[in-house]
Amino acid sequence: MIEAAKIWNEPNNKSHWDPNIDPEWDMFANMTRLAGQAIAAENSRLPRVLGGMSPIDPGFLKRLEAKGALDEIDVVAVHGFPLDWNLWSIDEWPAKVEEIRAVTDKPVWVTEVGVSSFGSEEVQAWGVKKTAELLVGKVDRAHWYSLWDLPKTWEATTRHKEAEGSSYYRHFHMGLLREDGSPKPAVEAFAEHGQGMGICQWFHFEDHRLEPAVEWLKRLGVKHLRTGLSWADSFRPDALRWFDKQMEALADFDVTVTFCFTPEHRGIEPHHTSPPQVAEEFAEFCGQMIRRYAPASSAQPEPLLAVG
Template sequence: TKILGGISPIDADFMALMKQYGALDHVDAVAVHGFPLDWNLWQIQEWPQKIAEISTVTDLPVWVSEVGVSSFGAEEVQLWGLRRTAELLLGNASRIQWYSLYDLPREWGATTRHREAEGSSYYRHFYMGLLREDGTPKPALEEFLRYTPEMGLVQWFHFEDPRLDDAVAWMKRLGVTNLRTGLSWADSFRPNALDWYDRQMEALADFDVTITFCFTPEHRGVMPHHTSPPLVPEEFAEFCATMTRRYAPAMAASPVRAVRASAA
């Protein structure tokens, strides 16, 4: 399954442009991201309207491949936001993936366009999890149990992430069946990168996994930044193709057991 990368803001004009360029002819679904209680300039009750706007442009299924509410202000806000999000989206989107399982450890820093000088716009990134940084549950965790398996998760794993095995155990305990995560092009230049990719994907083999190919290596970008277009687009394309051949179902003969994977 090929998914158009999730768009934020949710812009029907942008989706129409993608359709005009023929991009939608090459995907099986489109995706949107939304964080109305943290970053977006619209209110949470507008979710059905946002989905409907995209559906006027394309007949393809609409995935909400990243949605969440931070506990930056209060954990009770996250609990309410999860409940309201489920009310608004379950049954209205083909797939819903909640961001995220874990809070981001503060010492890791957030890979985002937001900067510390922006105040809460940056620090909210560290409070998106159903589990606190120390692994203890927030109130929203128990609520999340009510919405699985219809609602999946988004969880990014850093290179050789020590949380991987615990994350798998938590997701199975929660009844999660679908997960969105990433394989970093930048990480492919690290020593033992393929060993890490194999370990990560093998650990996630029991889930329906949506893979996002992400993060430009600084030395292979037009600019030295993780969001930069690649200097040579074919290099990124080859990374994506290599990962797809290794981990997608068509590669069942691979030495690593194939998992269900989608590019988004």
């Protein structure tokens, strides 16, 4: 069921890691090593993926490598949204991947790529087709973000929120499906052109969209899914009941599960972007989740072969 374990999400994006607390990423590098060791101790054949870079930055990767963070990593991941947030053209995707390949011998996965329908649903549909042309078959994994629009009554996981202007509101329009579950034109584009692409869909605690999401993923023929298990959520009442329900519902997919989000009471600062007070606690959470959902006695993934 779990094909890979991903350590954190967008560590070079201040919406997910606080550079004021850890300006040189020393704490992040240490946490990554410990988490990678904990995952390997439970299942030594499970690929360990570095939280996807956003922005794509070979210098950042080299910084982490110098600090030993990649010693316990098997795959490097990148995220890109050139029609919404990045300052580069969608046609530059192959070059962006090659920038990272030039500084590492590890496989490179694109674990989030997307186009919002904020300005035009037709542009989003074109973006699905163009992205598939540029990435499918060129990288081992390309996960479209996302299946569902983010409900407008929820908050996007970003630091500055409405102060970002339209950039903030684009977060709510990344799905192939509208908030009410109705399909956008991008659904047809994904079904026609997205063969070989996976989906990245985050599920919130007790997310009402879980079961219909599974139905849509199967309808679209999706095999590879990226989602997350939140360290912060693990402190909620009945957390394991929800985690079990989520992972059981996703049992028919090859899941890259992302471990992230610091519990407020365990961070140096009370925020999900904060480095933890005790990095070993995050590592233990990762190990616990692998023991529960991807023990070494379960079916093992094939060895990784880099594309390109």
